Amino acid sequence: MRVTVLVRPKTGIRDPQGEAIGRSLGGLGYPVSSVSAGSIFDLEIDTDDLKEAERLGTEMAARVLSNDLIEGFEVIVG
Amino acid sequence: MRVTVLVRPKTGIRDPQGEAIGRSLGGLGYPVSSVSAGSIFDLEIDTDDLKEAERLGTEMAARVLSNDLIEGFEVIVG
Numbered sequence: 001m002r003v004t005v006l007v008r009p010k011t012g013i014r015d016p017q018g019e020a021i022g023r024s025l026g027g028l029g030y031p032v033s034s035v036s037a038g039s040i041f042d043l044e045i046d047t048d049d050l051k052e053a054e055r056l057g058t059e060m061a062a063r064v065l066s067n068d069l070i071e072g073f074e075v076i077v078g
Numbered sequence: 079m080r081v082t083v084l085v086r087p088k089t090g091i092r093d094p095q096g097e098a099i100g101r102s103l104g105g106l107g108y109p110v111s112s113v114s115a116g117s118i119f120d121l122e123i124d125t126d127d128l129k130e131a132e133r134l135g136t137e138m139a140a141r142v143l144s145n146d147l148i149e150g151f152e153v154i155v156g
Binding site for chain 1: 137
């Protein structure tokens with residue numbers, strides 16, 4: 001079953017990659033006032049159980065895919 | 079207006095980051111058969127025009143945020 005995990009910087013945490021991209025886009029003339037940069041992970045989990053896929057996805061997101069100090073995550077099943 | 083750009087490796091293109099994470103998760107005992115790793119960008123664009131936001135988001139995604147040789151992108155407005 002496919003599970004997608006979105007990992008984003010927490011509000012108020014510095015995001016140097018997003019800031020650099022924002023400056024680049026501004027330099028190119030794009031009207032962009034802020035950019036936040038995060039990660040997306042598409043996992044294929046060996047289960048047909050939706051609840052189990054969500055449980056595993058959440059556990060992997062918290063334990064491996066994100067850093068709780070500076071990032072939040074969202075798990076989308078299916 | 080908020081625009082989110084999802085950038086993912088193209089099918090068939092090697093994804094070393096995803097492969098490494100897949101091995102780590104497998105090593106921890108998670109039943110994961112594949113992992114793909116990409117980027118998510120949340121942009122705040124200075125326009126109230128939905129079509130214009132989509133046009134700008136698509137242009138920035140193609141020109142700056144993704145590498146057409148190895149990545150595809152998806153633009154979500156709002």
